[in-house]
Amino acid sequence: MPTSIPKEELMAPGHTACHGCGATLAMRYVLKAMGQKTVVSVPASCWAVIPGAMPFRTLDVPMVYTPFAATGASISGLREGLDIQGKTDYNVVGFAGDGGTADIGLQGLSGAMERGHNVFYIMYDNEGYMNTGVQRSGSTPYGARTTTTPVGKERDFKKENKKIVADMMIAQNVPYVATATIAYPEDLIRKIDHAKAVHGPKFIQILAPCPTGWYYPPEKTIEISRLAVQSRMFPLYEFIQGKFYLNKSFKPIDVSEYVKAQDRFKHLNDDEIDNLREYVNERWNQLLEWEKIYSEQKA
């Protein structure tokens, strides 16, 4: 079967990520879709380490490393600096983890999107601060155990629901917003192609499972990311210039199938899985509602 995934390889061998790292695949696909004329800005995160110590660099595009909170502002400066010199055909891509996006970098992200620069902000969502050893982030889902929400005598797993940055970007009316995951690379590439057609800020949240922090065997990464979509824990959608499309073209499964595949949820009892199930259903209904609202508005 022919595939829409570009053959061009902008990631060289020799990276230092863990086996089965979803974030690594996310970058590989993003660069394939972006092409060589791309500048990537990366804040403190696993991806600040994955390319290797200087002078090594696993990527075949310029990479700018920035402090943790600086992704949004750095892509603003890169874009405008390049434009001033007529280099408008460069893709400027911020590539940040969920912590660098949902938490410390949220202000900078929101500012950059509001100002309307012609940039891509890719959030690779491994649902925790993995580089510093699996701590809770705002994007960690309810129920997960992390090293700062450990399950000991007290059942101190994460009690709050996931902060969903893509939804916040829709609320901010960013011209292009999407969610994607590495289990569906053709969908991911298609979304980046759609984003490329939009002049202005683009935000894509890519679920990037992390065997090290989610406690599952490394060979299961693709399977887990597929289960995330099928269980509706991570719905795939697209928001293009005010229109909202929810992807429903998969066989739904129960949340427990997703949860049971990962040790980060191992401690959850039936009531707690029920809470998660209820949350997932509510959110799905909300997204259906959005689809209606946004299509009516634009009709």
Added chain:
Amino acid sequence: MKSVTEFKTIMTGNDAVAYGAKLARVKFISAYPITPQTTIVEKLASMIANDELDAKYVEVESEHSALAAVFASELTGVRSYTATSSHGLLYMHEMLHWVSGQRLPIVMSVVNRAIGPPWNIWADQSDTINQRDTGWMQVYSESNQEAMDTIIMGYKIAENSEVMLPLMSMEDAFILSHTSEPVTLRDQDLINDYLPDLDLKFRIDIGNPMGYGSYDTPDGTFMELKKDMVDSMNKAVRVIKDETEKFNQMFDTNYGGLVERYRMDDADYALIAMGTVASTARFVVDKLREKGLNIGLIRIRYFRPFPYDDILEDLKNIKAAGVIDRSVSFGYAGATYSEIVSALYGKINIPVSSFIVGIGGRDVRVEDIEKIADTVRNESSGVYWINVKKVI
């Protein structure tokens, strides 16, 4: 070589600084408003709005972002500028290191203002002294003219291939920033001769992909790169002197290199000061000279690189010196004082006192400096807070 298109006008320090950035042909500006810096960026925004300046101004949501944006634009190869004060500068602290470590010759204006609590918007150099160890060069101006010219000289020095370090250019809050003085606006063509366009050797280029600021290990080159920053700071001493001299010749000015000396040739006693306090001190020196006291003034322009050799040279025939600081290092003395004492250690053994003045904008009066001079003349040494009220 004076030009006919140079002309004298009256303007505030902040406007002068904005004209300095315009004359330096900055192409990218990003800043976040904070009193008393605000009117610099307002002026620049209005210059852009009125087609007087061909630059892009990005209004960010914080100082951290302002310096991050300027960092990134400079990395693409365009001359970039920002300005801040006090809490804004503290908020930039992380980015300050990032810019210097990346060896980007960015020039930033800082209007020196106190740090709260209590909230205080007045003159106080604690904000920039706090940033002493960030790898930025630091210049403190005494007049609006100097503040304007320093931006232009600043880019020339920072962009020198032997230096390649960022530079902070300071004005004292309100005393310069909001006070109008006569200022000569430089001729753009002459400035263009003095300061060529930025030609950044390592800049973003998809034809030559590189990593900028990736991580390094204990066995890598980290330590060597930090030492190279120190070596470059040392080399900057000569570059500063040369470039200042070139500027003096082209524009008929008379700026000192790292320091400016006043009546030091036959002085027995020396006052050492930075920023606008030096103006009051100069007045006091004249007054005391009339009374027959052989006293002089050293005004430190560059706090980084520190004028180590100049200070040794200047103080070798001095009986006692007093260092006037508009900042304090809690638990010790004034920051300039500790620099001076360490410069002299083992080489010149004279009494040196630390005088803390004008914290939070407290007025520094002629009689305060006279009192300081009295203490210096008594050849005592100690740490003195000047003009402090008795509380309780």
